[in-house]
Amino acid sequence: MLHLDHLVKKFGGLTATDDVTLDFPAGSLSAIIGPNGAGKTTLFNQITGHLVPTSGRIMFDGENISGLKPAAIVRKGIGRAFQVASIFPSMTVEEALATAVSAHNRTAFQLHSAFPPLNVRHQTEELLALLGMEPVARSLSGEISHGDQKLLDVGLALALNPKVLLLDEPAAGMGPEERWQMMDTVKHLWKSRNMTLIFIEHDIDLVFKTAEIIHVLRYGAVLASGKAHEIRGNPEVIKAYLGSETDTVKDAV
Numbered sequence: 001m002l003h004l005d006h007l008v009k010k011f012g013g014l015t016a017t018d019d020v021t022l023d024f025p026a027g028s029l030s031a032i033i034g035p036n037g038a039g040k041t042t043l044f045n046q047i048t049g050h051l052v053p054t055s056g057r058i059m060f061d062g063e064n065i066s067g068l069k070p071a072a073i074v075r076k077g078i079g080r081a082f083q084v085a086s087i088f089p090s091m092t093v094e095e096a097l098a099t100a101v102s103a104h105n106r107t108a109f110q111l112h113s114a115f116p117p118l119n120v121r122h123q124t125e126e127l128l129a130l131l132g133m134e135p136v137a138r139s140l141s142g143e144i145s146h147g148d149q150k151l152l153d154v155g156l157a158l159a160l161n162p163k164v165l166l167l168d169e170p171a172a173g174m175g176p177e178e179r180w181q182m183m184d185t186v187k188h189l190w191k192s193r194n195m196t197l198i199f200i201e202h203d204i205d206l207v208f209k210t211a212e213i214i215h216v217l218r219y220g221a222v223l224a225s226g227k228a229h230e231i232r233g234n235p236e237v238i239k240a241y242l243g244s245e246t247d248t249v250k251d252a253v
């Protein structure tokens with residue numbers, strides 16, 4: 001499905017992605033972890049076309065997509081949640097999702113029409129249910145909690161019906177309980193949409209409990225890949241994290 005083949009990204013003298021070869025099979029749920037500056041976001045930015053790799057290939061469904069523009073990559077089916085919910089503060093959650101669904105369907109409809117096309121309405125309701133956002137459907141996007149805004153960001157990405165969804169720290173900035181709820185929702189939507197999902201997360205407890213497979217980056221290179229129990233016991237990973245300032249990782253590993 002998605003395969004990174006000897007990917008390299010250099011910023012001047014800094015190698016932010018160092019010969020990364022990774023496979024994300026169809027329907028898998030993977031996490032990318034690593035100390036600050038390990039190159040996690042740089043990797044996402046190359047997959048989504050926001051950065052052009054220095055060398056190597058990004059293969060998606062058998063096609064080399066490296067170097068394509070972000071919009072073309074979205075159209076191919078790779079979506080990413082951006083922090084955009086706050087851009088629509090005066091739209092309700094429902095309207096924001098309907099607008100995204102509509103844009104995807106290329107169905108023009110009057111935003112405030114009482115009768116948007118049925119398929120848009122159905123898809124919007126489905127998204128609200130999937131994300132557990134019915135209680136805030138009529139709330140203004142600018143007035144919902146930080147956690148709900150992050151969920152709405154995920155919903156806006158889902159509205160484009162991606163085959164692969166990338167989430168960059170979906171639970172960042174949330175309280176402990178909200179973080180777990182967010183990861184439960186992520187897992188639930190991954191299962192129900194049968195999609196390929198890749199997320200970056202700093203909280204190793206969340207990663208171990210959520211991801212099927214974990215890829216650890218350090219200095220831009222893949223340090224280890226495996227299931228939670230394999231990563232947890234990997235001496236190289238422990239060493240890498242003990243050398244970082246990420247306390248949550250120290251505690252958990």
Ligand SMILES: Nc1ncnc2c1ncn2[C@@H]1O[C@H](COP(=O)(O)OP(=O)(O)OP(=O)(O)O)[C@@H](O)[C@H]1O
Nearest residue numbers: 011014015016034035036037038039040041042043
């Ligand atoms: N546009 C850029 N220009 C120059 N250097 C960059 C650029 N983007 C990232 N870097 C550098 O590349 C390295 C990897 O950064 P990146 O943001 O990908 O790491 P990360 O693992 O996502 O970090 P964090 O966990 O702190 O978000 C860092 O040293 C960073 O300073």
